[in-house]
Amino acid sequence: MAEPLRVIEICAGAGGQALGLEKAGFEHELAVELDENAVNTLRHNRPHWKVVKGDVADPAVWDPEDYAPGPGRAPIDLLAGGVPCPPFTIAGKQLGATDERDLFAWAVEQVKIVQPRALLLENVRGLSMPRFAGYRQHVLDKLADFGYAAEWRLLHASDFGVPQLRPRFVLVAMKPEDFVHFHWPAPTGEAPTVGEALLPLISANGWRGAEEWAKKANDIAPTIVGGSKKHGGADLGPTRAKRAWAELGVDALGVANDVPGPDDVFPVGPKLTCEMVARIQGWDGEEFKWTFTGKKTSSYRQIGNAFPPPVAKALGVAIVAALNRTAARREFDPVIEHDPIYRALRETGDFMTAAQIARKAKEDLSDPExxxxxxxxxxxxxxxxxxxxxxxxxxxxxxxxxxxxADHKRHEYFRDRETLSKIS
Structure with a gap:
């Protein structure tokens, strides 16, 4: 049996990506997470892992230099993480690089230090939008400077058996000689509906309306939203998502403590328990078995903010195949452009007029554009x-x-303990 590959996971959350990567053949060398409840969940499920609590960018929490290759120390196989989403989310202000919570660029910089064989970072779909074309180009060019080939891809959890929409924007990078063996995972088939996924759970206490309810819940779910610590208790998302849940016969105005009883009747439908939300997120209770510690609202947020384990496993399997070079070679163009204007300005390094930029970018663009x-x-x-x-x-x-x-405004933001306790 092959030795497991070693992974360092930053912003590990409650373990969605961690579990999927473990199922793909990775062993955690280290997992770093800020939220105490998520840390407790990781330690409860995998007590043999080294799990560290704290700001991942604080050298006192962990020092990337300790994991750099050196005499008698092989390189880490994978640096992975789900860095904070609020800087890029469509529902937010999309502050990007100016959001104090943004760690995407910092994570990319650690590649130069740790020199992992592969990098896997995931985030929300908002990062794929035109607003962040320059940011994405910067990341690709930076990784190229470090000697890595990289590619972005928007993946949908429902393509991997997860019964919800949940699009995630994923970055994978490797040395070019390995990256030519990397293939994005192919969809595994149609996801079950909410009714199919939850019928065994929602009928556990003999609810007589379960079968009829499951017939109505005949589509995949909207994206589960973990919510923010700055706001109230757990619910299943904003107004539009609540309407979509209602059409599936689910009351999205909160999370239930228990499954319905035999004679329960609901105006809209039952509320989901945390266990049901976890099933919607890809923890199926069999291959992806996991226990969430803490109270209901904390558990819900841990689940809702997670990367679905089946998607993480599919990516992990593809990365393992590339690193072991068991996958076929592919044609790959290392020159990928997300923002030719950024690239033109970066390559020139000097002042350029609009006409010069248009010529360099090889695009027919007006001055206003x-x-x-x-x-x-x-x-x-x-x-x-x-x-x-x-x-x-x-x-x-x-x-x-x-x-x-050392002089970035993020440090002041994170020095405030009250603020730190509310960071999502």
């Missing part, structure tokens, strides 16, 4: 402008994101 896209870039990068006789000229300045700077 270039200015609009420069405006998007300016939310994540400093853009220096200079008025010339031929018109306005632009130069790419510093990346605004936290990458480990």
């Amino acid at each position: 270039i200015d609009r896209r420069i405006s998007l870039l300016s939310r994540d990068f400093e853009i220096i402008k200079e008025t010339r006789q031929s018109g306005l000229a632009y130069k790419l300045g510093a990346f605004r994101a936290f990458t480990g700077q």
Whole structure:
């Protein structure tokens, strides 16, 4: 039997990605997580793992240098994580690099130190939007500077047997000689409906309406939302999601303590228990068996903020096949462009007029369109402008994101213990 590959997982949450990677053949060398309840869940389920609680970017919590390859120390096989989503979520302000919680750029910088054989980072669909084209290009170019080939892909949990929408934007990177063996996992088939997935659980106390309810719950669920510590108790999402749940016969205004009794009647339908929400998230109680510790609201948030284990397993299996080179070679173009304007400015390193940018980017763009896209870039990068006789000229300045700077505003944000306790 092959030796398990070693993984370091940052922002590990309550273990959705961790469990999926374990099922794919990875052994955790280290898991780092900020939330105490999630840490307790990880330690409860895998007491032999080294689980560290604290801000993953604090060198006092863990030092990436300790895991860099050296004499008698082989490189870590995988650096993985689900870094905070609020900087990119469509429902939020999409502050990106200027959000103090953003750790995506910092995580990419750790690749230079740890030098893992592979990198896996996942986040919300919002990161795939045009708003973050420059941010994505920066990440790809940075990884290329470190000697890695990388690619982004939007994956849908429902393609991997998980009965909910849950699109996730995933980044995978490896050395080019391994990456040519990496294939994005293919869909595994149609996901069960909410009714099919939950019927065994919702009928456990003999509810007479269970079969009829399951027939009505004949579609996959909207995306489970874990919610924020800044707000109230657990519920199943914003207004639009609640309407979608109601159409499935589910009361989304909270989470139930118990499954329905034999004669229970509901105006809309029953509320789901945490166990049911976990089933919707991909913990099936068999292959992906897991126990969540803590009170109901905490458990719900741990579940709702997790990466579905079946999706993590599928990605892990694909990464293992690439690292072991058991998968066929593929054609891969390492020059991937998400934002040719960012790339033109970065490669030139000097002031460029709109006309020069258009020529360099090889796109037929009007001055207003270039200015609009420069405006998007300016939310994540400093853009220096200079008025010339031929018109306005632009130069790419510093990346605004936290990458480990000692003087970054993130440190002040995280020094506030009250704020720290509310970080989601």
